[in-house]
Amino acid sequence: MTASPSAQAARADKTGKPNLAFRPLPVPQVDVHGFWGDRADAVAARTADILYDRCVEARMLEQIDPDRPSPGVVIPFHSPSPDEAERPGAEFTGSTVTTQMFWDSDLGKTIETAAYSLYRRKNPELEKKIDAVIDMYGRLQQEDGYLSSWYQRIQPGKRWTNLRDCHELYCAGHLIEGAVAYYQATGKRKLLDIMCRYADHIASVLGPEPGKKKGYCGHEEIELALVKLARVTGEKKYMELAKYFIDQRGQQPHYFDEEARARGADPKAYHFKTYEYSQSHRPVREQDKVVGHAVRAMYLYSGMADIATEYGDDTLRAALDRLWDDLTTKSLYITGGLGPSAHNEGFTSDYDLPNETAYAETCAAVGLVFWASRMLGMGPNARYADMMERALYNGSISGLSLDGSLFFYENPLESRGRHNRWKWHRCPCCPPNVGRMVASIGSYFYSLADDALAVHLYGDSTARFDISGTPVSLTQASRYPWDGAVEITIEPQAPVEFTLHLRIPAWSTGAALKVNGEPVKLANVTSDGYAAIRRTWQKGDRVQLDLEMPIERLYANPQVRQDAGRVALSRGPLIYCVEATDNDGQLHRLTLPRTANIEARQRPELLGGVVTLSATGQADAGDGWRGGLYRPEPPATTKTRLTAIPYFAWDNREPGEMLVWLRDG
Amino acid sequence: MTASPSAQAARADKTGKPNLAFRPLPVPQVDVHGFWGDRADAVAARTADILYDRCVEARMLEQIDPDRPSPGVVIPFHSPSPDEAERPGAEFTGSTVTTQMFWDSDLGKTIETAAYSLYRRKNPELEKKIDAVIDMYGRLQQEDGYLSSWYQRIQPGKRWTNLRDCHELYCAGHLIEGAVAYYQATGKRKLLDIMCRYADHIASVLGPEPGKKKGYCGHEEIELALVKLARVTGEKKYMELAKYFIDQRGQQPHYFDEEARARGADPKAYHFKTYEYSQSHRPVREQDKVVGHAVRAMYLYSGMADIATEYGDDTLRAALDRLWDDLTTKSLYITGGLGPSAHNEGFTSDYDLPNETAYAETCAAVGLVFWASRMLGMGPNARYADMMERALYNGSISGLSLDGSLFFYENPLESRGRHNRWKWHRCPCCPPNVGRMVASIGSYFYSLADDALAVHLYGDSTARFDISGTPVSLTQASRYPWDGAVEITIEPQAPVEFTLHLRIPAWSTGAALKVNGEPVKLANVTSDGYAAIRRTWQKGDRVQLDLEMPIERLYANPQVRQDAGRVALSRGPLIYCVEATDNDGQLHRLTLPRTANIEARQRPELLGGVVTLSATGQADAGDGWRGGLYRPEPPATTKTRLTAIPYFAWDNREPGEMLVWLRDG
Incomplete structure (x- = not known):
């Protein structure tokens, strides 16, 4: 914990083992196409502007108090019921400025989304608006560097x-993250300058x-924002401040006790x-x-x-591995969603994974991708990358409609048809x-060390990077995630030696690798799930x-009560679900027999182009009940065609039931 | 709707069809033994006193305001968490007087429970305490007859x-119900006099x-209380007032609109x-x-x-039949519980019957027994009696511990072990x-018309009644509900002609009837589920x-999503459940194969003497998962012995998981 951070050099940890720091390729160095290109296009074309429009109504706030400009978050209210206001059909018939204490954070993420989207699609109008917001922050910042819309205006x-x-x-x-991205x-x-001044002020307090x-x-x-600030400015002091926040937690x-007492609480x-x-119940290195x-x-x-990466801190890494395991x-x-309970927006007890009431906040799955x-950063390891991919393709982007205009906060794995985007x-x-995650997706594809490049994600893309002083371009051609064939072309400006790490996903039951047409035996070159x-x-x-x-038919550990007797379907990185619109009748009536032959089908016309899975299943029949609720004979069953789409x-499409965990027959 | 109420006579409705009014035998005319005798003993020996102790702390209230004596409800608080305070282990380390507006109702039901219990077991001490409460109500009643602890003290x-x-x-x-019973x-x-004065006051307002x-x-x-008051006093005016409340609803x-506006709301x-x-969205005869x-x-x-019975009102009856169907x-x-949602303590949408979160308030199942x-009252009909029996034996008395000292408010059909009696x-x-329901159970066994007696429930008991002026005693000898053999002995003081109606429960797959040893062909004498x-x-x-x-293995209508792929067990009137203490491992892991041979076993030592059901089932095995959450192979299964007890x-016993709807294999 005494090592100083190094932005570039490979270092040795206490055991003398080389500890290569892998850093994501910055967003501008990666162009994505294909699947992620479509997602990123939707964000650049629609989401970024929508975020600004919804989030920032500075003019309105200035009308309220022209002398103290401040950004604000605007929440629509068209009826007395907040639930109602969040429904997709809800109209903006009025709005009110809230006093939400996290104003600045939503604006920060909006700036970040706009910034990353600018690589993809010029948007001078939006850029101008963001510039105006930044000017407003400039005016708002206090002499000593302090900057908080909420504290300055409300408290x-x-x-x-x-x-x-x-x-x-x-x-x-x-x-800070918004400033770095912009x-x-x-x-x-x-x-960036504003936020450096503010960070300096924070460090002084x-x-x-x-x-x-x-x-x-x-x-x-x-903590993670200061690491970004340190990396972009080269200023070690920000890294040190991040490390202090980690170490002190x-x-x-307990600081929160003392602080409460100081407030008289x-x-x-x-x-x-x-x-x-808030994970501050004990020092972070003691958490498991x-x-x-x-x-x-x-x-x-x-x-x-x-911080573990920057400082080569194995005590932190050990804690992180315990937490990861847990x-x-x-x-x-199974979608990479997490935090089942709305009560604490978080975790409850082991194996408690309710489907219909899953909170599984979009932000939490995005946060898992971050983690x-x-x-x-500590080296290629499919243990982490496989899970990153699962959260990316399922529980995080489920939070954004295909056209980039509507959102989920909760991401349940079962719905009666009333959980709809707002x-x-x-x-x-x-x-x-x-x-911001989708807009910066390129940076999750690749990471770079001194003489190595790791490919974590597959899909049509081009990356540009320097390795040992040589500019290299690397192009992936692939229909991934719809197909597992990936062709990579490498174009160094001059011949250069480095290691290319390629993830072999755990879900792949077989993989074949060729370099310039020559087969490479994967077993000989693969460790931690990466072929080198x-x-x-x-x-x-x-x-x-x-x-x-x-x-694949996937089964949950029997400790998970909510999935007992159930089966989920996956193909590659994608978890599937059935929706009412593609299936006959109520989804809880369907059973997927163990013997079912499940077929994958390209559906270019469907949902922007997806592969569906379908099989002949069974449905509990409703006839013969004569209105009764209970009877000694089991329901009759009929054959039915099941069709599943990516979660x-x-x-x-039209609102309707949805189910990930089908009855296993 | 113009007919006048008659307490005794058979009447003809508009169609000229005889409309016999059957009235429950009053509590003192029926002695119950066996199963219900044990339950009623527990109430008489323990519950009645507990209700008084918990409910009535008049002394404490008089200490607070000695000039305005009033009964009150005392709620224990030993910790900041109300949930905690309601757990069975919770100690009464403090208490507070609430301002609950329904004070008098809980006290009324306590008086009623005490009153009915006095038939079973002399309890001069409790009687003295109830007398004191009544004296207090006498002092509280205002000159004009008005009487309400809450309004008089708080509003x-x-x-x-x-x-x-x-x-x-x-x-x-x-x-009023308490007054009638006492x-x-x-x-x-x-x-009774106090409440007649109050009822007269109500009728004046x-x-x-x-x-x-x-x-x-x-x-x-x-409404139902005034009917009781009318019947016990013979005063038609109270019946008329009850009818008015029904008709006006x-x-x-809308009265509630007008009343709100009058309050300035x-x-x-x-x-x-x-x-x-409050079922006042439309006139009651239009409800369906x-x-x-x-x-x-x-x-x-x-x-x-x-009111339908008393006035021979077929328009009401038609509405009631629609509501009953619904x-x-x-x-x-399946337990006879109802009202799945805590939100409105009531109904949600058709076929919405969640098991773990079932509200299924004890009072609601008791209310179904009442209904x-x-x-x-409109004649013997197993359509109603079968459901009365189901609610009685399952979802209502589940609310009272076997020893009569602990209670359930909610009666879920599934628990992780943390739903415990308070x-x-x-x-x-x-x-x-x-x-009060258990203490008055005898009155649900039999009902009497002019020249007929209907036996709705079976079980050791003796009933005394007069028919056509002749005193008759009727004794049932039976081990019901553990055994379906019932022997009825009739002892009229003199030979007397009347019809004996015997319920043939729908769950009975076969029934044999003999009168004085001579077989009677049931098909010839049975209508509406009663043999006459x-x-x-x-x-x-x-x-x-x-x-x-x-x-029986019972299956739910496939419209009930929560019971899809599940099976419940019953025997006679009893619905069964599995509890953790009788079974290995987590209950959601268990499957009951369709081919399982299910055995009934007398267990006199268990839970006061019950019949258990057991079978060889399957359990999802937890091995081979190596800590993983999801995998392509289904869980292995092992054989396990399942044992179910009456719900x-x-x-x-010790807290643990419980499950009614087992996985159907």
């Missing part, structure tokens, strides 16, 4: 008095040094009862169970993984979160990877 | 301004006559949004769906059935409701009824 004089509840550093974190995308430094508050945020986020005497009166809610608010947990672990073996939906991708939400954290090809790459070198992509694409 | 001056929400007539109804049990008229308010209660109850202009601001909540708060619905329909074919749990028994509840309506034996009965006449009592007896 003046109270800054740094309630880190536990009030999202102060969380908001700073998201604005700087990378446009070269404009204004917001909080930290291990005598006289500073020993605080950290109740909602993690600032959960230490005794009883620490025991804490609304969420336990500091597990994923607890509390799911998004907070994912953001914390992401920051921890960054999440992935006890509390993760997994940062675990890959235009906006009173807590609008998810839309810009999935937006080290060679001096020449212009036009071709790597062919053929991943078998079988349709991410559900509720993009 | 003075506001009487009759919010019938919709404030339970004013509901409380009156329960005190008068019948002890011969003491004081409370509310009613169809000019100058009176056109109101009725938001929580039905007064849901008429336009917006009728649209009604918390429950729709008058369906069971909606809203389940207990309210059952009480309303009970009152409607009484409930029993779309919204009734069904009153439908039998000592008391912040809304303590259920304990005295199930208490008309003869001149002599001393010592014996009737033997042998009901086949097979173990009513669950959670009387």
Whole structure:
């Protein structure tokens, strides 16, 4: 823990084992096409503007108080019922400015989404609007660097008095991420400079040094944001501040107790009862169970993984591996969704994975993608990448409609037809979160170390990077995720030696690899789920990877009560579901026999082009009941054709029932 | 609707068809032994005193305000969590007097439970305490007859301004029922006189006559109570008032709208949004769906059935039959529980019967017993009696522990082990409701018309009644519900002709009847599920009824999503469940194969003596998962012995999982 961070060099940890830091390729260095290209196009063409329109109504706020400009979040109210207001059909017949304390965070993520989208599609109008927001932040920032719309407008004089509840550093974190992205995308430094000043102010107030508050945020986020800020500015001080927040979390005497008492409040009166809610119940290196608010947990672990990578900190890495085990073996939906309970927006007990009432917030699955991708910073390992892929293709992008205009906050695995996408939400954290993730998808495809490139995700794309001083371009041609054939072409400006790591997904029951047409025996070159090809790459070198992509029936561990006697379908990285519109009758009546022959079918006309799965199943028949509710004879069954679509694409047509876990026959 | 009520005579309805009014035998005329004797003993020995102790702390209230004595409900608080306070292990470390507006109702039901229990077991101490409560009510009653603890203490001056929400007539109804029972049990008229004065006052304020308010209660109850009062006093005016409340309900202009406006409130601001909540959304004769708060619905329909019987009102009867159909074919749990949702304590949508989150309030199943028994007032019909029996033996008495000391408010059909009986509840309506029902169980066994006696329930008991002026005693000897053999001995003081109606339960796959040893062909004498034996009965006449009592696998209508692929077990009137303590491992892992041989076994040592059902089933094995959550291979299965107990007896041992609907294999 004494090593200093290094932005580039490979380092040795305490055991002398080389510890290669892999960093994601920055967004501008990767062009994605195909599946992810379509998603990113929808975000660039629609979502980015929608986020701005919904999120930022600065003019309206200035009308309210022209002397104190501030961005604000606008929530539609067209009826007394907030549920109603969130339904897809809801009209914006009125709006009100809220006093939400997380204003700045949603705006930060909106800036980030806009920024990443600018690589894909010029949008001068949106850029102008974002510039205006940044100008407003410039005016809002105080002399000493402090910047918080909510504290400055709603709680003046109270800054740094309630880190536990009030999202102060969380908001700073998201604005920092927005600033980094906007700087990378446009070269404009204004917001970056603003946020550096604010980060400097934060470091002057909080930290291990005598006289500073020993605080950290109740909602993690600032940690991973400061790592980004350190990397983009080269300023070690931001990395150190991030590390301080990680190290200090959960230490005794507990800062949140002391802070509450300083406010004259009883620490025991804490609304969420336990500091597990914010993963501050004990020091992070002593944690071994994923607890509390799911998004907070994912953001914390992401920051921890960054710091573990930057400092070669094996104590952090060990804690992260325990937490990873806990999440992935006890509390993760098959969709990569997580956090089953609305009560704490988070975790409950081991193996508690209700389907219809699954909270499984879009932000939490996005957060898992963040965490997994940062675990890959410590080297290629399919243990993390497989899960990143699952969360990406299923439980996270399910939160965004195919056209990029409508959103899910919760991502249940079963619906009676009344869980539908909304235009906006009173807590609008998810839309810009999935937006920025999709807009920056290229950075999850590849990561780069000193003399290695890892390919984590497959799909049509081109990456540009320098390795050992040589510019290289790498192109994937593939119909992935609809097909497992991937052809990679490598074009170095000059021959250059490096290792190419290729993920072999665990779901692939067989894979074949060829380099320039020559078969490579995977068993000989694969470790941790990645095939490593080290060679001096020449212009036009071709790597062919053929991943078998079988349709699989998946079963849940019998400890999961909600999935007992049920089966889910997958093909490649995609989890499938049945929707009412493609099937006859009520979905709970359907059974998928063990002997069913399941067929995959290309459906270019459906849902923007998907592969469906279909089989002959059985349906409980409703006849013969003569209106009765119960009888001694079991229901008769009839044959029926079942058709499943990828889970991410559900509720993009007429509202109706949806089911992931079918009855297993 | 112009016929006048008659307490005794058979009448003809508009079609000229004889309309015999059957009235339950009053409690003192029936001694029950066996199964119901044990239950009633527990209530007499324990529940009645517990209800008083928990419910009535008049002394404490008098300490608070000695000048205005009033009964009150005491709720234990030993921790900040109300859930905690209701757990069985919770200690009474403190208490607080609430301002619950339904104080008087819980006390009324407590008086009723105590009264009916006095037939079974002398309890001079409790009687003295009840006398003191009655004295207090005597002091509380105002000059004009008005009587309401809550209005007089908490809302003075506001009487009759919010019938919709404030339970004013509901409380009156329960005190009337208590008064009738206490008068019948002890011969003491004081409370009866108090309540007649109050009823007279009510009739002076509310009613169809000019100058009176056109109101009725938001929580039905007064209707059926006034029928009882009319029957015990012979005063037609109380029957007329009951009929008025039934007739007026849901008429336009809507009284609750007008009343709200008179209070200066917006009728649209009604918390429950729709008058369906209190079944006042339309006139009762136009209703055809069971909606809203389940207990309210059952009480309303009970009152409607009484009025239909008393006035020979076929328009009411037709509405009741529509409602009965709707409930029993779309919204009734297999346990006889009803009202799945905690949100409105009532009904949701057709076929929505969640098991783990079932609200299925004890009071609602008790209310269904009330309703069904009153439908039998219009003549013996197994359509009603079978359902009465199901609710009695399952979803209602599940609310009372075997020893009579602990209670359930909700009666789910599935539990993870954390739904446990409590000592008391912040809304303590259920304990005295199930208490009074069990204490008066004899009155549900038999009902009497001019020249007929109907036997609705079987079990060791002796009934005494006069028919055509002749005293008759009828004794049942039976091990029912554990065995279907029933031997009935009839002892008239002199030979007397009447019809004996014997219910042939629908669950019985075969029944054999003998009169004095001579077989009677059931098909020839049975209609509406009752065998009718008309003869001149002599001393010592014996009737033997042998009901086949097979173990049945029951399946739910495929429209019920929550029971798809599931099976429940029954034997005779009893629905069964599996509990963790009798079975290996988690209950959701168990499957009951279709081919399983299910055995019934007498277990005199278990749960006060029950018949268990057991079979060899299959359990999903947990091995081979190596900590994984999902995999392509289905779980292995192992053989396991399943043991089921009657549902009513669950959670009387150590806490653990419970399941009614097993996986069907």
